Amino acid sequence: MTYRFEFRLIARKFLRSLTTSHGNWDIRESIILRLIDAAGREGWGEIPPISWFGSETLPQALDFCHQLPQEITQEIIFSIPDALPACQFGFESAWEGLGTGDWGQGDKGTRGQGDIPITNYPLPITHYPLPISALLPAGEAALNTWQKLWEEGYRTFKWKIAVDAIANELKIFHLLIDSLPASTKLRLDANAGLSYQEAELWLENGDKFPEKMEFLEQPLAVTEFEAMLQLSNRYQTAIALDESVATLSQLHAAYQQGWRDIFVIKPAIAGSPSRLRQFCKQHNIDAVFSSVFETAIGRYAALKLAAELSQPNRAVGFGINHLLKKEEETWLQRLWQNL
Numbered sequence: 001m002t003y004r005f006e007f008r009l010i011a012r013k014f015l016r017s018l019t020t021s022h023g024n025w026d027i028r029e030s031i032i033l034r035l036i037d038a039a040g041r042e043g044w045g046e047i048p049p050i051s052w053f054g055s056e057t058l059p060q061a062l063d064f065c066h067q068l069p070q071e072i073t074q075e076i077i078f079s080i081p082d083a084l085p086a087c088q089f090g091f092e093s094a095w096e097g098l099g100t101g102d103w104g105q106g107d108k109g110t111r112g113q114g115d116i117p118i119t120n121y122p123l124p125i126t127h128y129p130l131p132i133s134a135l136l137p138a139g140e141a142a143l144n145t146w147q148k149l150w151e152e153g154y155r156t157f158k159w160k161i162a163v164d165a166i167a168n169e170l171k172i173f174h175l176l177i178d179s180l181p182a183s184t185k186l187r188l189d190a191n192a193g194l195s196y197q198e199a200e201l202w203l204e205n206g207d208k209f210p211e212k213m214e215f216l217e218q219p220l221a222v223t224e225f226e227a228m229l230q231l232s233n234r235y236q237t238a239i240a241l242d243e244s245v246a247t248l249s250q251l252h253a254a255y256q257q258g259w260r261d262i263f264v265i266k267p268a269i270a271g272s273p274s275r276l277r278q279f280c281k282q283h284n285i286d287a288v289f290s291s292v293f294e295t296a297i298g299r300y301a302a303l304k305l306a307a308e309l310s311q312p313n314r315a316v317g318f319g320i321n322h323l324l325k326k327e328e329e330t331w332l333q334r335l336w337q338n339l
């Protein structure tokens with residue numbers, strides 16, 4: 001069986017710069033791809049690399065797409081190298097969508113042939129089958145941002161730390177966690193930006209709020225696995241690995257080396273969905289699924305995996321729509337047709 005293959009590079013601007021300890025992120029670029037089989041059925045996929053997380057770079061993904069023939073086979077799709085995890089996700093999601101009614105034949109609706117299937121973007125979060133965590137802006141902006149998201153139905157929030165001096169951020173942390181209603185869960189994401197001592201200080205402070213503090217995400221650098229394993233046994237506040245487990249091979253390694261706390265899984269850069277499914281089912285890990293600011297195409301495939309593999313008590317980190325212009329999803333249609 002061969003499939004006609006087309007792809008487009010798209011770029012979307014964040015409404016406001018996304019500030020993390022990795023720096024500022026303003027433009028989200030990704031590759032949208034379409035497979036068409038002999039019966040004319042379509043499958044859509046997205047390749048949204050984040051190279052500073054350990055996936056391939058966008059140029060590497062583009063080079064891979066450019067060197068493919070116009071007609072590709074299932075063998076090509078399932079032999080994409082592990083060095084290209086976002087490509088594995090994009091091509092395999094498109095192949096899975098062929099004719100299954102997800103992104104394929106079944107959801108034509110008013111769509112014409114070749115129209116990108118944008119469905120219900122963005123759904124009110126209460127319509128999703130999973131609880132969703134909303135990403136708050138770094139710094140004190142979080143203090144006056146959470147309320148509107150709370151009114152929209154969010155009950156879990158993630159706040160970026162290790163962006164400003166720890167003394168300033170701890171002050172804001174106490175104001176934030178004291179202001180959040182009792183039933184809220186708060187996640188802190190350091191993006192590997194803390195020292196060991198700073199991580200201890202954050203965990204000590206987190207332990208003062210056991211009912212609201214859900215976890216501290218990636219406190220230390222990827223190279224500090226043993227130190228994070230040690231910290232995970234010393235405090236009540238859970239630790240979630242993110243950058244340390246960004247790809248399937250890193251997931252396997254962390255599990256083999258004894259990690260049993262939380263694993264943040266970003267399906268769109270982790271690699272092959274079928275192999276991710278197998279790993280999660282085999283090891284029943286405590287997984288928190290997380291967005292990589294993909295479009296509706298990648299998000300649909302990622303949320304399908306999350307619905308299947310996520311722990312029911314863990315909100316999925318896909319509350320990011322407020323960071324991207326809503327009309328951009330309709331843009332996708334025009335971008336695909338006009339490029």
Ligand SMILES: O=C(O)CCC(=O)C1=CC=C[C@@H](O)[C@@H]1C(=O)O
Pocket residue numbers: 018020050133134135158189191242289290291292293316317318319320
């Ligand atoms: O996981 C979430 O709650 C939202 C997504 C998110 O926080 C991230 C997505 C991609 C890169 C990072 O900036 C960040 C993360 O570190 O988890």
Ligand SMILES: [Mg+2]
Pocket residue numbers: 189191217218242243264
């Ligand atoms: Mg993270």
